[in-house]
Amino acid sequence: MSQNLITALKNPDLYPHEVDGFQVIETHISWVILTGSYAYKMKKPVNFGFLDFTDLTAREHFCKEELRLNQRLTEGLYLEVLPITGTTEAPVLGGEGAAIEYVLKMRQFPQSQLLSTLQANGELNAAHIDEMAQQIARFHAHAPHVPLEHYQGTPEAVMDPVLQNFEQIRPFLSDKADLQQLDALQAWAQTSFERLKPLLKKRKAEGFIRECHGDIHLGNATLIDGKVVIFDCIEFNEPFRFTDVYADTAFLAMDLEDRGLKSLARRFVSQYLELTEDYEGLELLNFYKAYRALVRAKVSLFSMPAEASPVQRAATLRQYRNYANLAESYSTIPSRFLAITHGVSAVGKSSVSMRLVESLGAIRIRSDVVRKKLFGNQESENAVGAGIYNAEASAVTYTKLHELAGIVLRAGFPVVLDATYLKRAQRDAAAKVAEATGVPCLILDCTAPDAVIEGWLAHRRAIGNDPSDATLEVVKAQQASREPLGADEILHSKRVETHNSKSLDNLIADIRQRLPGL
Incomplete structure (x- = not known):
C-alpha cells in the first residue's frame, strides 16, 4: 500500500500550495516527498527491533514526537503532522474522516546546503x-x-x-x-x-x-x-x-x-x-x-x-x-603536555592556543572566559587592575585555570592555558600542575610589534565579540609591570612571533618533535 500511496501523493492538486515538481528521498525507515517549498515525511510500516512503525497508531505517535523533539533545535522547519484520508488511490491531505496514514510537514531546504x-x-x-x-x-x-x-x-x-x-x-x-x-x-x-x-x-x-x-x-x-x-x-x-x-x-x-x-x-x-x-x-x-x-x-x-x-x-x-x-x-594513549601562553593582551595568544587545539588535540582554557564565568560579565571600566581584574580576582582566576588544567590532564588530554602569565608566581603555579600530573610544561612566549598589537585591539573593538576587555592603556601597564622569564624558564619556553605564520608552524613542528606521540 505504501508505495502506491507515495505514487498517488505525487499529484500537485492535493497540496494547498504551489508545487515545483516532485522528488522522493527514500531511507530504510521513511519516504520524504519534496515539492519545492515544503517536504512531507512518511514513516514506513517496518520493524527493525530498535524501532517499530508497523502500527498506524505508532506512526502517528512518532510523527508527533518527531515534530515535538526537533522543535527544540529548530524554528519554523518542522511545521505540523497531517492525516492522510481517503483511499490509497485517491488520498486527501489533511482531510476529514479516518486516517489511512500520517505525514510530517516540513519547510523544504536545498540539499546542497547540508x-x-x-x-x-x-x-x-x-x-x-x-x-x-x-x-x-x-x-x-x-x-x-x-x-x-x-x-x-x-x-x-x-x-x-x-x-x-x-x-x-x-x-x-x-x-x-x-x-x-x-x-x-x-x-x-x-x-x-x-x-x-x-x-x-x-x-x-x-x-x-x-x-x-x-x-x-x-x-x-x-x-x-x-x-x-x-x-x-x-x-x-x-x-x-x-x-x-x-x-x-x-x-x-x-x-x-x-x-x-x-x-x-x-x-x-x-x-x-x-x-x-x-x-x-x-x-x-x-x-x-x-x-x-x-x-x-x-x-x-x-x-x-x-x-x-x-x-x-x-x-x-x-x-x-x-x-x-x-x-x-581512540584506544591509544596520547602524549600529554601543559602549555601556557606568556604575553600581554592582544598579542595573539588565542590564535597560538587555537593552533595547539587544532594541530595537537589540546584542550584550550582561556582566562578571559573563566574570569567572566567566575565573576560575571561586567566590564572593568577600562581601569588597570580594577573590578574583576584586581589582584584578588586574578588570583582566583588563575587558581581555577590550574584546577581545570589538572582535570583535563588526568582525563588524558594535553591542555593549553590561554592567559597573560606575566607574573613568575603564576607560571610557577602552572608548572606545579604539570609536575603533579607527570607531564612536560611548555611556555609559549608570544610577541608581536606594538603596531600589530594596536591594530588587533582596534579589530577586537570593531568586532565586539571577544571576551577580553583589554585596552591600549591596559597593554602598556602590562608591558611595564611584566616579570620576564627567568633563565630556568627559558629552557622550556618557545618564542612565538604571533604575526608570523612561519613561527606558528615552527612551534607545532617543534612540539611534535619533542612529543612524537602527538
Whole structure:
C-alpha cells in the first residue's frame, strides 16, 4: 500500500500550495516527498527491533514526537503532522474522516546546503563548527534531565549497546586480523568501562543524562538563511536519546574525524567545553567516540546484501575496517603536555592556543572566559587592575585555570592555558600542575610589534565579540609591570612571533618533535 500511496501523493492538486515538481528521498525507515517549498515525511510500516512503525497508531505517535523533539533545535522547519484520508488511490491531505496514514510537514531546504554536502565540496569552515558548538552546548544546558530512577544512563545501560556491537559484528567477520582487532577493541572497551564506572555513576547522579538529540552529524545539519540548523533527532527509541551529553558530543566529533577533519573535531570539542565547562566528563569522550565508530562499522556490515558479490563484500569490508581503525585510534594513549601562553593582551595568544587545539588535540582554557564565568560579565571600566581584574580576582582566576588544567590532564588530554602569565608566581603555579600530573610544561612566549598589537585591539573593538576587555592603556601597564622569564624558564619556553605564520608552524613542528606521540 505504501508505495502506491507515495505514487498517488505525487499529484500537485492535493497540496494547498504551489508545487515545483516532485522528488522522493527514500531511507530504510521513511519516504520524504519534496515539492519545492515544503517536504512531507512518511514513516514506513517496518520493524527493525530498535524501532517499530508497523502500527498506524505508532506512526502517528512518532510523527508527533518527531515534530515535538526537533522543535527544540529548530524554528519554523518542522511545521505540523497531517492525516492522510481517503483511499490509497485517491488520498486527501489533511482531510476529514479516518486516517489511512500520517505525514510530517516540513519547510523544504536545498540539499546542497547540508553541511555534509558543504564538506564534500570543501566549503565547510570553522565558523560552521563554532556555531554547532554553541547550539549544542545551549541545547544540552536546557535539555530535560532523565529521572534518576530511570535505567538509562546507569553504567550497565551505557555498556549494554557497547557489548551488543561486538556480538553483532563478530558473525560477519572471518579474516583473522579483523577478529583479532575486534577482540582487542572489546578488551579495551571492557577495561575502560571498569575504569570509568565510578565516573559514569557520578554523571548519572549529577544529572548529565538528558534527553539529547541522539544523531548529531554533518548529514543532520544544514544552512537555512545563513545559519546552521541541526535537525532529525532520534524520536523512535528513547534509549538512543536518553544519554550522557558526551555521547551526543562524541558523535559529531567522530563524524568529523571520519571525514578527515580532525582539526575541526578538536576545535569543536574545545569550544564546546569552553561553553559548558564540563571538563570532568572529558574522560568519557574517547570511550563514546569508539562506541559511535563501531555503530557505524556495524551498520556498514548490516547493509551488505545477503548474496553479496565478491566486489560488494570487499567494498563493505573496506568501509567496516575504516570505522574499526577509527575506533582503534581512540584506544591509544596520547602524549600529554601543559602549555601556557606568556604575553600581554592582544598579542595573539588565542590564535597560538587555537593552533595547539587544532594541530595537537589540546584542550584550550582561556582566562578571559573563566574570569567572566567566575565573576560575571561586567566590564572593568577600562581601569588597570580594577573590578574583576584586581589582584584578588586574578588570583582566583588563575587558581581555577590550574584546577581545570589538572582535570583535563588526568582525563588524558594535553591542555593549553590561554592567559597573560606575566607574573613568575603564576607560571610557577602552572608548572606545579604539570609536575603533579607527570607531564612536560611548555611556555609559549608570544610577541608581536606594538603596531600589530594596536591594530588587533582596534579589530577586537570593531568586532565586539571577544571576551577580553583589554585596552591600549591596559597593554602598556602590562608591558611595564611584566616579570620576564627567568633563565630556568627559558629552557622550556618557545618564542612565538604571533604575526608570523612561519613561527606558528615552527612551534607545532617543534612540539611534535619533542612529543612524537602527538
